Amino acid sequence: MFTGFDFDVxxxxxxxxxxGMQFSLGLTLLAMLGGIVIGTLLALMxxxxxxxxxxxxxxxxxxxxxxxxxxxxxxxxxxxxxxxxKLTGNPYASGIGPxxxxxIAFTMFEAAYYCEIIRAGIQSVPxxxxxxxxxxxxTYRQATTLVILPQAFRNMIPILxxxxxxxxxxxxxxYVVGLxxxxxxxxxxxxxxxxxxxxxxFAALVYFIICYxxxxxxxxxxxxxxxxxN
Amino acid sequence: xIEMKNVSKWYGKFQVLKNCTTRVDKGEVxxxxxxxxxxxxxxxxxxxxxxxFQEGEITVEGISVGAPGTxxxxxxxxxxxVFQNFELFPHMKVVDNINLAQIKVLGRSKEEASAKSMSLxxxxxxxxxxxxHPGQLxxxxxxxVAIARGLAMxxxxxxxxxxxxxxxxxxxxxxxxxxxxxxHEGMTMMVVTHEMGFASRVAHRVVFMDAGEIxxxxxxxxxxxxxxxxxxxxxxxxxxxx
Amino acid sequence: MDFSFLNQPAFSGGGVYLDWVISGLKxxxxxxxxxxxxxxxVGSLLGILRTAPVAWLRVPATIYxxxxxxVPLLVQMFIWxxxxxxxxxxxxxDWLKTQMPMPEFSNAVLxxxxxxxxxxxxxxxSGIQSMPRGQTSAALAMGLTLPQTYRHVLLPMAYRIVIPxxxxxxxTIFKNSSVALTxxxxxxxxxxxxxxxxxxxxxxxxxxxxxxxxLITLTVTFSMRWLENKTRVPGYVGGSSK
Numbered sequence: 001m002f003t004g005f006d007f008d009v010x011x012x013x014x015x016x017x018x019x020g021m022q023f024s025l026g027l028t029l030l031a032m033l034g035g036i037v038i039g040t041l042l043a044l045m046x047x048x049x050x051x052x053x054x055x056x057x058x059x060x061x062x063x064x065x066x067x068x069x070x071x072x073x074x075x076x077x078x079x080x081x082x083x084x085x086k087l088t089g090n091p092y093a094s095g096i097g098p099x100x101x102x103x104i105a106f107t108m109f110e111a112a113y114y115c116e117i118i119r120a121g122i123q124s125v126p127x128x129x130x131x132x133x134x135x136x137x138x139t140y141r142q143a144t145t146l147v148i149l150p151q152a153f154r155n156m157i158p159i160l161x162x163x164x165x166x167x168x169x170x171x172x173x174x175y176v177v178g179l180x181x182x183x184x185x186x187x188x189x190x191x192x193x194x195x196x197x198x199x200x201x202f203a204a205l206v207y208f209i210i211c212y213x214x215x216x217x218x219x220x221x222x223x224x225x226x227x228x229x230n
Numbered sequence: 231x232i233e234m235k236n237v238s239k240w241y242g243k244f245q246v247l248k249n250c251t252t253r254v255d256k257g258e259v260x261x262x263x264x265x266x267x268x269x270x271x272x273x274x275x276x277x278x279x280x281x282x283f284q285e286g287e288i289t290v291e292g293i294s295v296g297a298p299g300t301x302x303x304x305x306x307x308x309x310x311x312v313f314q315n316f317e318l319f320p321h322m323k324v325v326d327n328i329n330l331a332q333i334k335v336l337g338r339s340k341e342e343a344s345a346k347s348m349s350l351x352x353x354x355x356x357x358x359x360x361x362x363h364p365g366q367l368x369x370x371x372x373x374x375v376a377i378a379r380g381l382a383m384x385x386x387x388x389x390x391x392x393x394x395x396x397x398x399x400x401x402x403x404x405x406x407x408x409x410x411x412x413x414h415e416g417m418t419m420m421v422v423t424h425e426m427g428f429a430s431r432v433a434h435r436v437v438f439m440d441a442g443e444i445x446x447x448x449x450x451x452x453x454x455x456x457x458x459x460x461x462x463x464x465x466x467x468x469x470x471x472x
Numbered sequence: 473m474d475f476s477f478l479n480q481p482a483f484s485g486g487g488v489y490l491d492w493v494i495s496g497l498k499x500x501x502x503x504x505x506x507x508x509x510x511x512x513x514v515g516s517l518l519g520i521l522r523t524a525p526v527a528w529l530r531v532p533a534t535i536y537x538x539x540x541x542x543v544p545l546l547v548q549m550f551i552w553x554x555x556x557x558x559x560x561x562x563x564x565x566d567w568l569k570t571q572m573p574m575p576e577f578s579n580a581v582l583x584x585x586x587x588x589x590x591x592x593x594x595x596x597x598s599g600i601q602s603m604p605r606g607q608t609s610a611a612l613a614m615g616l617t618l619p620q621t622y623r624h625v626l627l628p629m630a631y632r633i634v635i636p637x638x639x640x641x642x643x644t645i646f647k648n649s650s651v652a653l654t655x656x657x658x659x660x661x662x663x664x665x666x667x668x669x670x671x672x673x674x675x676x677x678x679x680x681x682x683x684x685x686x687l688i689t690l691t692v693t694f695s696m697r698w699l700e701n702k703t704r705v706p707g708y709v710g711g712s713s714k
Contacts, residue, residue, distance in 0.1 A: 066643070066689035067682050068650035071661045075682075078674045169544035175654060183547060196554040204543045204551060211542035280609050307615025317610035320708045321628045330624060331614035365707020383614065 006195055010202050013189045020185030021206075027102060027181065028168040034107035035167070036160065039114025044144070046119055057115075064112035070176050076105035077177055102174050110167055117159055121152035158222040165214045169207065182206070231256045231387060231418055232277055237286035239272065246272050247283060248442040254387065259419045261429040261450075264439035265465060270422045271314075273439065274389050277420065278306045291386065307335045310380025314392040316372040318364035318379070324351070325360040328379045336383065343382075350378035354408050370401030374408055387418035394425060426469055430454055438462045473676050483670045493677075496663030497684060503580050503649040503659060508642055510585025515592025520622065522597040533593065540590035545583070545651050552583040553655045580652035588645045595637045599630035632703050639696040643689055660684060 045057035064072065081095045095101065125148050133143035153160075172183040180188065183203055190199035232254040239247040246269050254260045262270045275281040276288060279295050279302050288295040293305060318327050328347035332338045338346070351357040354374040356367075364372050373393055380388055390409065394402045406428050413419055413432045423429065429436055429450065436453040438446040438461075446453060446462045457463050478490040485491065521533035540548070553576070557568040572578055603626055611621040653662035664681035668674040 063682070063686060066647075067685040068647040068661055070650045070653065071664070071678070071681060071685070074661070074665055075678055078668075078678065169542075172544040172546045173651070175546060183544070187550070190554075196550075197558045200547065200550045200555050204547050207544055207547060208539065208542045212538060215542065275609070278613055280613060303612075303615045303617050305615075306613050309613075311610070311613040313606050313610055313613075315604065315606050317604070317606040319607065319611075319625050319629075321632065321705045331616060334620055334624065335615040363706040363708065365705060367707075379614070389613075 006198055009189070009193050009195045009198055013185075013199075016189065017182060017185050020180055020182040023099070023179070024168065024171050024181040024183075027099070027106060027171045027174070028164065030103055031106035031110055031171075032164045032167060034103070035110030035114045036118075038107065038111035040118050040149070042111060042115035043118040043122060046115065047122060061112045061115050064109060065116070069109055069170055069173055072109045073102070073105045073173065073177060076108065077101055080104060098177065098179050102171075102177070102179060106167070106171065110163070113163060114160065117156055117163060118152065121156035122148055124155055125151045154225075158218050158225070161218045161221070162215065165211050165218070168214075169211060172207075231258075231291055232420065233287075233289045234273075234276070235287045237273075237276060237283050237288060239276065239281065239283040239285075246442050247276070250286070250439075250442075250444050252437050252444055252447050254418060254420050256418055257416045258434045259413045259417075259421065259432055260435045260437060261433040262420065262422045262437045262439060263424065263426070263429065263465070264445075268439040269442040270439050271391050274391050274420055274422050277389055278309050278311060280311075303335065307331065307383055308386050310377075310383060310385035310388040312373065312376050312380055312388065312390045312393045314395050316364070316369070316376045316396070318372055318376055320364055322363070323360070324356070324362055324364065324367070324375050327364065327375060328382045331379075332382050346382055347378070350381050351375070353381075354378050355404075368401060369397045370404045373397065373401075373405045377405075377408055377412075381412075387420065388412065390419065390421040390423065392422050392424070394423065424469065426454075426466070438465065440465070473679070474673070475676055475680070477667075477671045477673045477676070478680070480671070489667050489671065489677075492663045492667055493660070493680060493684075496658060496660035496681075499577070499652075499657055500646070500649050500659040500661075503577065503584060503652050503657065504642075504646040506581045507584035507588060507645050507649065510581070511588035511592050511641070511645060514586065514589035516596050518589060518593035519596025519600065520627075522593060523600045525618070537590045537593050540587055541594075545587055545648055546654060548587050549580065549583050549651055549655055552579040576652070576656045579655060580649070580657050584645055584648060584652070588641060588648070591641050591644070592638070595634045595641060596630065599634035600626050602633055603629055629705075632700075632705065635696060635700045635703070639693065642696075643692060646688065646692070647685070 042057045042061060045053040046061065048054050080101050081093075084093050084095060085091055096104075129147055129151065130143060133147040138146065171181055174181050175184055175187065178184070186199045186203040190196045193199075234250055234252050237247055237250040238245065250269075250273055252260070262274060264270050272281050276283050277290065277295065279300075283296060286296075290305060290309065294300060295305065318324075319330070322330065325344060325347050328350060329340065329343040332343035332346060333340060348357060348360060351360055354377060356371055356374055356378070359367060359371065359375075364375065367375065377388075377393075393409070394405050397405065402425070406425060409419070409421070409428070410432050421428075421433070433450045436446070436448060436450055437444055438453065438457070438459070440461050445459050446457060448458075453462070454466070457466060478493070479488050481487075482489050482492055518533045518536055521529045522537070524530050524533075557565040559565075560568070568575070600622075607625055607629075608621055611625040612618070616624065649659055650661040652659055653665075658666070660681055664677050667677045671677070
């Protein structure tokens with residue numbers, strides 16, 4: 001089955017693939033951080049009793065979660081230049097470059113998903129904790145940052161990490177706007193050298209190793225938490 | 231009818247049953263008691279092979295439970311079992327819970343099975359609830375349905391694994407009453423329970439377990455009158471004084 | 473916003489741009505639904521196997537799930553389309569390359585189906601494992617065989633429990649169907665982009681596509697909520713006992 005399988009082409013292209021991988025990892029990490037920060041804000045808005053805050057947040061989250069990531073990427077690639085021209089008032093303003101466009105698209109997309117995880121996490125903290133915090137005289141901000149969020153995040157770490165592993169897989173979709181992430185790099189070499197079989201199988205293997213180790217790590221982490229709790 | 235000889239069982243390195251030997255004769259009611267974690271529930275579950283064991287032998291009417299060739303579904307269908315948490319099937323109506331094994335295991339027709347189920351429900355005082363789902367009944371009612379479910383198979387013996395432990399106090403008696411009636415009708419019963427009142431009224435023999443061992447296996451009168459072992463005395467003094 | 477362009481003659485194909493939208497929607501639905509049929513059946517089987525008591529059934533299912541879950545969908549799409557025809561026996565490969573009807577569409581369906589199966593399997597497995605162990609014990613104690621226990625006791629409840637996560641999985645395959653555009657399936661997202669390139673009505677056409685996706689998501693969510701209510705077991709509150 002692997003007769004004529006050319007390992008050489010993989011070896012020669014490793015430096016180029018590594019550049020792509022750095023793009024993928026960088027995009028994943030930054031979108032994860034941004035997504036968690038914005039997701040937390042969205043979650044707090046959704047849980048707010050102010051309809052002016054909770055309704056728009058809810059609408060945004062539900063809308064983004066009901067459309068494909070590829071369409072979200074297309075949306076932001078279209079909207080970002082338009083917005084920049086509007087904001088700067090300069091019709092010839094240059095964009096912010098493909099990496100940052102992708103970063104914004106992924107951050108805003110993932111924020112909607114992180115929001116729902118964080119909201120569930122916050123709601124899993126017993127109501128009595130909120131009451132106890134207020135009874136001690138803490139303000140809303142203090143109760144949230146000192147009592148609720150630390151407990152919520154502790155419960156959520158495994159699922160946040162699992163979501164981030166999926167995010168890492170999803171970054172391969174920057175293919176649709178022609179960026180050179182790891183998969184993009186593999187694809188370019190595959191087509192240039194006519195080595196589709198080798199390059200795509202190698203890409204699958206690399207993704208598998210990273211994601212499998214990642215989920216294995218999450219699993220052990222989860223097991224340790226569970227032991228601590230019971 | 232049920233004979234256990236030198237039964238031992240390990241979970242990994244931990245030995246949960248140590249050389250347990252006892253028997254339940256036809257028509258006999260044997261109560262198994264002991265502190266929690268003593269292995270009573272594990273012991274009763276070895277009788278119908280819900281818990282495998284590594285050493286010793288158990289026979290039910292001469293059929294070896296642990297032997298590789300034994301038809302376990304057939305063996306189990308002849309022994310009724312009642313669980314601590316009732317374990318009725320929540321998605322089925324009460325009558326269908328009792329019908330299920332009659333139809334699927336014994337091959338009875340739906341009509342035949344339903345007739346049997348209804349008469350058993352009447353016997354446990356629940357014929358008005360046949361069309362309800364288990365979640366709509368109280369714990370005591372669910373456990374009575376579970377007993378009816380066991381009886382529907384016309385079992386040669388009934389196993390009870392802490393049948394009243396999950397019940398609110400006010401519901402315990404309705405279940406014990408059904409069990410007492412069953413005992414008086416001559417049903418062979420093996421009962422794991424903390425209800426010493428039930429044991430002293432209904433049991434023929436009491437088996438006392440501690441740390442996986444059968445410490446005492448005596449006639450009821452002897453057990454309650456003058457338990458030989460210190461552990462049994464200690465257990466009785468704790469359980470009777472509250 | 474001006475949506476009149478939808479009624480203008482399309483660049484090719486003879487119809488108007490609205491026809492492109494409708495055609496895109498058709499392919500999106502076809503890919504999602506056919507993919508889901510594969511995902512649901514293969515995933516159910518794998519999920520059941522993952523709870524099997526014997527390793528030779530459990531291990532292959534586990535390997536499948538880990539393999540398909542840990543490789544990005546886009547990579548799998550390219551592997552189905554570009555790699556599989558090259559590494560299967562030559563006769564099969566030639567058939568895939570020259571004879572297979574609608575190769576882009578067929579590969580997209582297979583890819584999405586077998587990818588989503590790994591996710592469905594995990595839902596089915598967790599549904600089965602969320603059932604109290606006593607339910608299996610009770611079913612076996614009545615003399616049911618293990619397959620009968622799955623068929624009558626475990627699966628009916630497990631599938632009810634997993635309706636909400638299964639809805640999420642269906643919506644995932646529905647949204648993921650857009651990845652099929654990478655191998656040339658002109659589904660809804662691809663058509664939206666194509667129309668935007670021909671008409672420069674990017675904002676409008678993306679809005680149309682977004683509304684269509686959102687409406688279908690809403691419809692699916694509400695119908696599944698209806699199904700969940702319809703199949704709700706009276707009195708059952710979930711996870712009642714261990």
